[in-house]
Amino acid sequence: MVPTCDPAAEAVFRPVQAGNALEVTVERLMSAIRLGVVPAGARFPAERDLAARLGVSRITLREAIRLLQRQGYVESRRGRSGGTFVAELPPRPTPEEARRELSETGTALEDLLAFRRGLETGAVVRLAETGLTGAQGDLLDRRAGVASEAGAADYRRCDTVFHITLAQLTGSTRMAAALTDVRMRINQLMDVVPLSEAGLAASDGEHRRIVRAVRERDPEAARRALGEHLDGAERRLRELLG
Template sequence: MSHTFEPAVPVHTYERIVDQIERAILSGEIPVGAQLPSERELMVQFGVSRPTIREALRILQSMGLLESRPGTRGGPVVLAPSAKTLSRSLRALVGTDAVEVADLVEYRVILEGSACRLAAIKHDDGQLSRMSVAIDRMERDAVSNADSFADADLEFHEAIWAASGNQMLQLSGEAVAGVLLRLMQRDAAGEHHDNRVKLESARIDRGLFAAIEQRDAGEASRIARQAVANRFAPLLTAEADRRALAALAE
């Protein structure tokens, strides 16, 4: 039985340089605050031209891992990876075609279910008040102000992510939510402005808020998973993806 290979994907030389330097920084081999060698020295070490080195350094700086400081001799300075750096990377990844829509939807189900479970356990009064204000605004503006409703909807979920106490869930939620909402608006623009849809969304979120307020972690997770699955299932075309989504929502 013969094996079928996939087409080879060419890799630019500067990408290999980025990978090596990134691994060295993240592993601690090159410590925070250290300077990389000069461009000339890097050219010799990697055996490449100056434009290739500059492109690699440009990408690493855009990733927030390096910073050029005028007046210093040698190469750019290594920065500590930050939450902001991770957030930018996540937004860039999910905002392209590199991630399948089905993967994004499945991840959002897992993310919301986990975030709501943790929020039900960890929330404080201030976070609960923030959710309550957002829910009241959603119900008030569902019919009269679509933009205000959308802002309040996002505010409600951001409050939940914050109440989870998990920074990774918060960053992931912010990155994935925006992309999925844009897809939903593009593929079902009419439905997005349907008052019945907004009113139903507010009703579901009111139930979710009640579960979180009562610290019913299991019920909060269940409501969140099913709400996300039902909302974004229309974006999936493959039957296998729909079955997988339904299983995650249970």
Template sequence: MSRRTDGPSRSALFSAPIVNRHVADDVVDRLVTAVALGLYVTGQQLPTERELATMLGVSRTSIREALKQLTENGYLEVRRGRNGGYFVLSDWGPKSAEHVQRQLVANWDEFEQIFDARELVEPLIARTAAQRRTETDLTAIRAALQDYIDAPDHDASRSADSSLHLAIARATQNHILVEMSVDLRTRISLNLGAEPYTDEVRRRAIEQHKDLVSAVAEGRAEDAANIAAVHFTLSEMLIRDLVERAAKVAQDKETAP
């Protein structure tokens, strides 16, 4: 299968430019999957065409075509004016299962590798942060935690979540571990800048974040590692649940009279 040529060439699956069928169709698959996972929630504004093109390594023309398809199919609405843009209208549509299967199921071996790598790396980062954190690190970590607790909406929540885990990774005093954490987060977010999300996951994450920060601050290295091991399965759980939902929809269609 040939690769399209309107983006930089990279090797990893979700840091790589999207691969043909038709580029805009692949962008549609990814954005429909992102919305179904809660990377972007109903009522939320998507990043700009320029930002999406940079995230996904494709041309703005391909992004524009994909957004047009998503608007026509009822996933997005366009709002005009100074604060206008594309806003999420629906998190699921008649063909969502097909899009999800092409985006996730077709790449499932890679996702299993991502889940496994996170299970290995994130507890190590939390353990090391608890052993090496400085007062400067703790100031950044606590500020990010409070921002997450106080976040008024999804955008603020995902920004604070990213800041918190980045601050914990930096507390390891090892830039390679920081890069590994950022790379894994990028991959699991489909290169779209946010982890899968629901209100229930956020409620659980608040408590886990509090426990993780306490363990790091108090130097309880093994506790920090154990908390991280559980915390970083939240996104994995939502991805697995979505794959099961898509499979059930597909099965129901096959058995329908």
């Protein structure tokens, strides 16, 4: 079950407020899968609870689930321990498949990377300017700690939670929502890049530097630490997909 306190879950399962309700619901469920909010083999929240959290009818939710079933992303199980479960995910995409996905969706890699960098830089600079409460600083420390203890299979989800938490602490629900959406697309591309122990260790150190700069209310150091953190991922994506 997905904890309600998970910031990624809060951002993904926020109420649907605009657009085609069915299309947006499908996108939210896909975001939950791609961000690791509901990992492979795990169960989505109960239908009644999930529909309430998304602010859609159960009929709309059921249709969204049926669409994802037909695409092989979820499966429904009956019985006392039944529900909607994330199916085993397909093999890691190849660079060619990732490039084709970008082309088919009309998305330019540089546009996506620039948008993410702008959002995340704005978040950490804003936090460094306004400062954190003791509880907020402790929360960021915990998020960074959870990521540092995660293995390769769960690291991307924990990293995503850390970054979404930064956006949420600004107090801007729009920023958190936008970052959740762009992280879903970035994570889909990052699946092409294999994780290494050295890479995970470097990322953990960068998380700590970001938190320290924000805690010390140093906007320039926060911007620099965040930039260094994003540089590596951007470089790998350009090498493979550019």
